[in-house]
Amino acid sequence: MSYAVTTENLTKRYGKRTVVENLDLRIPQGTVYGFLGPNGAGKSTTMKMLLSLIQPTSGEVRIMGQPMTRSTRRQLLGSIGSLIESPPGYAHLTGAENMRLVQRLLDLNAQQIDYAVQAVRLQDQMGKKVREYSLGMKQRLGIAMALARQPKLLILDEPTNGLDPAGIEEMRRLLRRLAADGVTVMVSSHLLGEIDKTATVLGILSQGRMIFQGTRQELFSAAMPDLLIDCSDPQRAQGMLARAYGAQLENSTVRIPGLEDDRAAASVVTGLVSEAIGVHGVRRDEQTLESVFMRLTAGGQL
Ligand SMILES: Nc1ncnc2c1ncn2[C@@H]1O[C@H](COP(=O)(O)OP(=O)(O)O)[C@@H](O)[C@H]1O
Ligand SMILES: [Mg+2]
Structure with missing residues (x-):
């Protein structure tokens, strides 16, 4: 270059x-x-x-x-x-x-x-x-x-x-x-x-x-948005995913920070389903360039 x-x-x-x-x-x-x-x-x-x-x-x-x-x-x-x-x-x-x-x-x-x-x-x-x-x-x-x-x-x-x-x-x-x-x-x-x-x-x-x-x-x-999972048993899902993925519980949604690889996201979902937890929805947290910028500039004193 x-x-x-x-x-x-x-x-x-x-x-x-x-x-x-x-x-x-x-x-x-x-x-x-x-x-x-x-x-x-x-x-x-x-x-x-x-x-x-x-x-x-x-x-x-x-x-x-x-x-x-x-x-x-x-x-x-x-x-x-x-x-x-x-x-x-x-x-x-x-x-x-x-x-x-x-x-x-x-x-x-x-x-x-x-x-x-x-x-x-x-x-x-x-x-x-x-x-x-x-x-x-x-x-x-x-x-x-x-x-x-x-x-x-x-x-x-x-x-x-x-x-x-x-x-x-x-x-x-x-x-x-x-x-x-x-x-x-x-x-x-x-x-x-x-x-x-x-x-x-x-x-x-x-x-x-x-x-x-x-x-x-x-x-x-570099700043992959969190993965958000809605499922039938969020407490148990969070417990299952806490150690390996740092999953947190937010209201009744399971939040997994980062997780860049979409195959990893897929295997998380498969894991939940195999434990008989019904997965209703999987999405990425909303992320705009603005929010990445804010995060990078530590609160973005804009
Ligand atoms: N001649 C100077 N003497 C002392 N400090 C300066 C001088 N010029 C700029 N600064 C300081 O350097 C910092 C960066 O300024 P600047 O390059 O103008 O920032 P920006 O263009 O990103 O707004 C500011 O804190 C500013 O007060
Ligand atoms: Mg300037």
Whole structure:
């Protein structure tokens, strides 16, 4: 697998306080990587370190496999577009005028500007002054500015913050389109729902530490929902299953934690039936990505 970003033991301390601790990021090329965590978890600090906006206390950053050093920094940063904190752009200028400034600053051609504007679907709004833009349009203009140099990697810090549901949906679609075009997108959010199914790979940060990194499927299987069994004699069933499976009794339902293998679940049921316990229903406890996230972030101070 080739990675757009990897870090080794990336750490940032302010005085005695460690705000990012031994982070090993693995961001596969061409994916939307959702960088999730409650406010204060260290997402912005990490992104700023990737962009050399702040200096790591220790650890290493690699972009497209190349270590970020004093001598490689300029070239590597040239392949990254970013949107950190509030969107850039001059409010008193039109979208087109802002894009022309970017064009001149980065010495780009007209096609590159057109590509970026079309990618964010703002071509019909270019004549308007930015102060007349909605927040979502400002965010998209900011992304167009970041995209103009046709970066291989786009780093977006909470681009859905403050957007209405339609704006959030438009942003999700944009991120998916970019990834389909081969751009690796790292996008942060403190709200799981805002990234939703857009991100194929997730990194979950809590108090400066990575508590999960992997695909959505891996996340679910790392936290398999409990098995719930309704049967004719729950007391006896719980007694039978307590030692081997840690079964607990909850009202009149038998709860078995985890139990990843569905064949194991089947043999539990067969065991009950062979002891003449009638099994009325077997189901998995309801589990949303939200609840997994909450569990992982220990109560999820969202
Ligand atoms: N310049 C700084 N000096 C001291 N502490 C900071 C500084 N910048 C950020 N922090 C602290 O680091 C922690 C992580 O912040 P941040 O990276 O902004 O989190 P997030 O983006 O996940 O909300 C917070 O507790 C914040 O107060
Ligand atoms: Mg932040």
